[in-house]
Amino acid sequence: MSSINSFTALSPNASHVVGAAASDNAPNIKIAKFAQISLNHTLSSSSLKIPAKQLGKVENLHLVSLSKQGKLKEAREFLNQMDDACVSVSPHSYECLLETCGNLKSLSDGRYFHERLGRTAKNSSGFLQNCVLRMYCDCGSLGDAQRLFDEMIERNLVSWGKIISAYAQAGFLSKSFWLFRDMLESGVKPDLLIYTGLLKYFKNPSYLEAGKQLHSHVIRGGLSSNLSVNTAISNMYVKCGWLEGAKLLFDQMADKDSVAWTGLMVGYTQAEKPKDALSLFANMVMEGVELDDFVFSIVLKACAGLEDLKLGKQIHAYIVKLGLESNVSAGTPLVDFYVKCDILDSACRAFERISEPNDVSWSAMICGFCQNDKFEEAVKTFKSLRSKGPVLNSFIFTNLFQACSALADFSLGAQAHADAIKGGLVSYLYGESALVTMYSKCGRLDYATEAFESIDAPDTVAWTAIISGNAYHGNASEALRLFGRMQNCGARPNAVTLIAVLTACSHSGLVSEAKHHMKVMRSEYGVHPTIDHYNCMIDVYSRAGLLKEAFELIKNMPFDPDKTSWKCFVGGCWTYKNLELGEIGAENLLQLDQEDTAGYVLLFNLYTSCEKWEEAAHIRKLMTERNMRKELSCSWITVKGKVHRFVVGDKHHPQTGEIYSKLEELNHSTNNNGSDILSEEDVSLCSLPERKAYALDHSERLAIAFGLISTPTNAPIVIFKNLRACKDCHDFAKHVSTITGREIIVRDACRFHHFQSGECSCNDYW
């Protein structure tokens, strides 16, 4: 904006144009117009009639303005017009243009300007050559950079510094060192920029030895008392993992400012020694070092790591006292701190006090909503952010994908995915894994697989995401095949990966595979089993009807069984009609939680399956007495981006008539007279004694019927429901898939069911 204004101020109609620019928002149009006017003006008013090139102050300002806006194409066109008009290009214009090429990594434009520079300014200065060199380095084209460097006659410290650090940045450290030696041999004495330019790319332990050599070189070169160089070396030691070395040097430094202190505090925080970082901060305050906003970002991170609310609040008070609360650098980590301490209110307040929140502030806030299960808030915040127009970043999208997973919002998720691709903001691994999970939780394992296969070198989390997706969609063999592939690729399974593997086994009755993975997980993968792993195993046995094994495991495992342990077990007892063990399990379950609806439902179904009618009736009575109403059951389906939600017996939908006649048509073709199985859906109605559990108008069926009449016949019907699918509706979905030939995907509270031609991917386990 400022460049545009400086340009309009010079225009012949300055007041006019400035007024217009202030009232409307179309500065680009003004510039385009002016571009023509200015050239005509220059030509017609060249009263001196000098054939030689004119400098053209206004034209060059326009060029600078274009390059600052990143409009390289327009700049090239304008450059041609300037040629035609014999107006020459100033060195400063070239500097700006080349800088923009480097920033945008636009090598072709950069080469064009380089070539043009060589053509028009034969003896271009060392300064401009350095600009070109920097452009090539910034574009990552070491070949171009090297070629130019070889041609350069007037190499100065800037040239040497640039090419040396470019090789270091690209990881060619030995090449950097060769050049460094060449430089010394050619009699050039390195200055601090050479060292700092090189040191900042020493970012992992493999650079430590080289870093030490460079350090000794600094000492021999007499720069060992320079604050910036010392800070750079100390930070180099931090990044190379030698914290003691960093501290040693730090302690020797005569003068230290807040930058130096911050660097070392980062080291301690990254080494998971937040307490040491905080004691450094205490020393810093005691020594009276002037504090700035950056210091607080690392101090708050250390507090967040310790989840030390009291200390964090003290720091917060300090920030307020220094008047830094509205400062984005102090305010943003404050938001994050309160998020990590699970105080969302305070996080929101801190966010609102930031006067100019940046993308990091927004993503910290959106992340905060996600971590506190406020996914709708996260989406709302994202939408308001997008309408306001500040920069979006890859963190924000990663969080948004997570929110879409939780909300199973496929249309927003896919839209966001497209936007992220357009902006180049799908973060490697983080964003990509979030996408895999998102698509899989939205019922689209096909998209999830595609997203996974496009990941360059998937890490443990990415592999786990796709394995777990297949597990929940009932593709056990594919899950296990992926698990094998994962190991061939050298990714190490972690605790979550093994949960996914065991889940895959349990949903497909692969008992011996599950036993094997359970047995070797510690020795082969170094993963210590948790209660979640044991619960998976209990589930495996229970679903397979190996109830004695399941019961033995519950009794002998190194953890106290929790609700999940008993639920899996009782579920198996119901399926296999084992009243004796089932009662024991149910008793234990209800002892752990009297209020858990699922416990009563399981017990009721256990009794009815064993034809114990009196006991079953008793459970019903208990449920009514205890007013078991937890969560209203509902199912929903998204059609054309709009969510249609149904509850049992729902007649609120505008197309209710069509939906019910479709249902009738479908019921007509089944012999379903309802059963005695009680579903959570019936329970949620809370009118148990009156209601016959016929399940004919369950929310799931309403959603399926609506899906049939409102989606294209070749598209899968994707239904979500908040509770577990009931047996009758499961049969119903199978039936519908047969008679209509449609694929039906139902996500219930536990997993996905893919119905096709009368079969379900869950093999009737769920």
Next chain:
DNA sequence: CTAGGGTTAG
């Protein structure tokens, strides 16, 4: 005149 530092994610 500057350099050297930080905060967000699966």
